[in-house]
Every structure is written in C-alpha cells, then in structure tokens.
Amino acid sequence: MFFIHLQTEKVKAFKCGTFGASSLRERHLATGDFDGNLNIWNVDDTTSPVYSAAAHKEIINCIDGVGGPMIGSGAPELVTGSRDGSVKVWDPRQKGKPVATMEPAAGEDRRDCWAVTFGNSYNSEERVVCAGYDNGDIKMFDLRMMTLRWEINVKNGVCGLEFDRKNIEMNKLVATTLESKFFIFDVRTQHPKKGFSYLSEKVCVFARCLGMKVLKPKLQETDFNLPLIEPGVPIKPQKIADVKKLLTLHFGEEWEMMADLKFYREIIQRRETTEDQSEDELEGGIMEDIEDF
Template sequence: MSAGLERPQVVAHVQQPLSYTPFDCKWVPRSARLLCLGSAPRGTGVIQVYELRGARVELLREIEKAKPIKCGTFGATSLQQRYLATGDFGGNLNIWNLEAPEIPVYSVKGHKEIINSIDGVGGLGIGEGAPELVTGSRDGTVKVWDLRQKDMPVANMEPVQGESKRDCWTVAFGNAYNREERVVCAGYDNGDIKLFDLKTMSLRWETNIKNGVCSVEFDRKDVNMNKLVATSLEGKFHVFDMRTQHPTKGFASVSEKVQKSTIWQVRHLPQNRDVFMTSGGAGSLHLWKYEYPAQRLKKDSEGAEMGVAGSVSLLQNVTLSTQPISSLDWSPDKKGLCVCGAFDQTLRVLIVTKLNKV
C-alpha cells in the first residue's frame, strides 16, 4: 500500500442545514449528542441539541434566548451535570442545565460588550483545582470566574492605564497540572498574545504575531505547559514550545502559512495532543502533526536555557464549504469524530480515519 493511502481521510458523515448562523458547536461529553449555538435571523440566540443516529442527526431540542450566543463550553462542569456555559452578544455569561434550559442556573453580566470566547477547566475530570471559566470580550477585558463566587470575577485582566483597548478574540486555559498552577492565554485583534499566570496574578509573557489572533489552544490543559497553537487573520498559525521560557526571547516557535484566508480555529485531537485541526475562511480543514526536534533545549551564548521548536507536517486537507468554517470540536470519547459549523448555515459531522497510524 502506498504512503498516500495510509494518510488520514476527512469524510463528511452528516450535513445538517440550519436556519440560523452558527457561531459554535460542541459535543456533549459521554454522549452521542452535540450542540450548535448561534444567532437567529431576528436577532435572538439559538441553542440546538442534536443526537447522532447512524448517518443522520435528530434534533432533540431547540432553545431560543434573548441575545445571540457566540461561544460555549462544558469545561467547568462535572460529567454528572454536564452544564453548558455560554457567552452572548450582550456580554452575559450564563450556565444552562440542558434538561431544564428555561432559566440559567448561573447568570452574570460579565462584560460591557460581546463575549467572543469562553473556556473552562477543572471540570469533566480535566485539570486540577477549582472549576473555573474564562471569558474574553470586545470590551478588552479577560475575566476568570469561579462558579462558587456569584457576580464577581476572581481575576480581571484589563488594559493598564494609558494603554489602548484591544478586542480580545480568544482565550484558553492551560498548565492546570496541580491545584496551585494555572494560566490563561489570550489573543487580541492587533496580534497580541498574552499569558497570564493565575497563581502569581501577573503577566508571564507576551508577544505579537502581527495579525489578529483568532484562536489559541494548549495541546492539553492538565499537564505542564507543553505546546500552544495560535491562529491568525492572515492564514498563518504558530506553534510555541511552552516547556522552556528564555529570559528575553520567550518561547521558541514554528509558523506555517496555510492559505490567504483567516484560520478561524485550532483544536487538538483529545487522544493525541500532537495532532491538531485548523479551520479556514475558505471553507477548508487542515489536519496537522507536530514533530518534536531531536533536542527540545539548548543554551544561548550566555548559558541561558532556550527552547527549540519542532516542525509541522500536513496530514490531510479538505474543502467542505464555500463559506468560513467558524467552529470545530472533536469528540472527547470517539477518536476521529468531529463536528464543525460553517457560515453556509450547515452543521457537519466528520469522521477522520486512520488516526491510529499517525
């Protein structure tokens, strides 16, 4: 068999037309169910719950809310509850029991403007420490929420006095490998990437990738920081080796120019953190593999330790839509099962084959 036939294939298993604009999609943990979140034509919010049944999805429930819903996560909930946390266009952070979704179980006016991104940690058995949510908003702030403390964030990262307000497009938790350590990474419209250390409540590192940062994700949240991928408005992504921070040069990185259009999201395969998928503005998906260098560490001329970046190889790419694929989520339970939402108003369930051979 030729090497080409051994490559993973990305197969569109189900294509479900939608009557609204989808902004996010998520697998419900430990189930065959998936969610789609978005904005209805009349300006209200939509949460749809589907169940995968063979070669089709069945709509189980549609929930309408006052404001369009931009983002969601299950990351701060337990497997028993499986509560969904959402951020909406009104700056509201809500948590929903999908079995009784009429009234949120937790609600706070989190931001002055739209919540662009949300992430959770400490739930689902992933990551040590308290279950927390982080939200990033157009108002320029990044806030961390402990659900046991009503109404007030436990951390609020905002521009220092005199610094211009930047639109925060993406946030992600990482480094939650024990009860003390935890970081938040945030990406902004001007290309800034900032790493906040929640243990010391300080800015640990910052860099700029020159174009708006659309998505950031650690390869795993519950280990010592290992790798971080950041995608940009101009079709490029960067993989940072987060194991070693140089005093002046920061973290080593490798970048890859994929296409001319925006790379909207990056998602690591839960069962293999060195494999990740990026979704593009041209309706494309690219599947990547990170290869570590022979040595991840070297010393500069003054004896300071610095990281060594590896390389990335393209495993497969496919074009599924004429419009941007704006959201993407791997199933945490079934290896190779994936869901994505695109601005052609279609929800797609994908099967990625041969991942055991990667």
C-alpha cells in the same frame, strides 16, 4: 438507539459557549452573549440559567472552561474575553463577580480580545490563561502569581488559541491568525528575554483546482519545482504525482480522507492515467473535469 434533540431560543444571541467547567454528570453549558452576559445553563432545563453575571460591558467574544471533567487539577473555572479589552476568570461557585480580572490600566488602549484558553492545570495550584487580541498580541497570565508571564505580537489578529492538553505541564501552544497563518509555540522552556521558541506557517488554501486561479500565496520555488504562486495567477498543471505531494505537504498525510478535498481527490483519480499526455492535453482534461463538478 435513541437521540434526544433539544432546541431552545433566548432573547439575546449567544456568541460563544463551553462545557469545559462542567462535570460529566452536571452537563452545564456556559455561554457568553452579545450584551456581555455570562450564563450557565442546565441542558436538561433551559428555562432559566443556573448562574448569571453581567460579565462585561460589551460583547463576549470568546470563552473557555477548565476543571470540569478533570480530577485533582484545580477548581472548575471559566475565562471570558470581550471587546471591552478585559479578560476575566470566573468560579461558578462564586456568584456575581470574577475571581481575577486582567485589563489595561486606566488611559491605556483597550484592544478587542478574540481568543482565550486555559493551560498548565496539572495540579490544584498551577494554572495559566492565554489571551489573543485583534492587534496580534498574545498574552500569558499566571493565575497563581497573578502576573503577566509572557507576551508577543504576531502582527495579525489572533483568531484562536489552544494548548495541546490543559491538564499537563505546558507543552505546546497553537495560535491561529488572520491571513491564514498559524504559530506553534514550545512553552516548555522560557528564555528570560526571547520568551518561547516557535515556528509559523502560512496555510496554502486552494480556491480552485489545478490550472485555475489561486487566491492565497505562496509556495516556495523549491516545492516540487513549482513556480512561485501569486494571488490571481493561473497555475499550469503539473504531473499528478507532484500534485499529490503538494496536497500532502499542506494538508497532511490524511488529505485523501478529508471530505473537503473530495473535489481534488476525484479529479486526480480521473487523471492518473494521463501523465504521458502533453501539458495542453492534461490542462484541457483537468478543466473538463472541473466543469463536470
């Protein structure tokens, strides 16, 4: 098997990119750069872009594509979000100008757009764009009706947005925000006043393991009888079984397969035979294991 490695360098740094509007045969990469330019590159020949537009006045923070590998789900399109507060939809077949622009009216505050995504593209007519902003706003735009369909504020800057699938009727939308929070919206049914139902969770991120300081709050007191975790407060080691349950709760059943958690897994494997030790002995053993790493 042969692998071809392609490397190219351009004058302007790229901020984001996507293959979403490209067919499998074309292999065109759409990029947004720090000067607000939208370019589409043929990855087999990156000498010059096959499409170029001065898309925004400031940096393009985010980009998404739709319609490339899908058949019967509408035209290939790109959406870009920028620090200038605007969200623009582009058809690569139409040179030079966007097919739709969503931006604040004159005199209104322009918020930095951090995330964009396409969804609801289940036929050749329906399609929506969701945009997330630095002030916590999430806005859903209906591209067929050209209206603002729904909006909500989640209080923290929105870092990422994604539908479970782009080419089906809207089902689930996930949003990730600052302060380690994520929101999952059920976008199948929209209440006329309350919008979409959702749940939110704060991801518990362990900076260090067992008996050492944790940077992020918080677990509930009912979680395996563990005390409430506050930032910077050392945690007393619990039984290994409880630690396993704790990791499963916050990282899912497959946490043992995650490379990033190898640290925790190996320490737990070392300590599985020490559950009958006293708390001080257990803590000392775990601290020795941590120092070994």
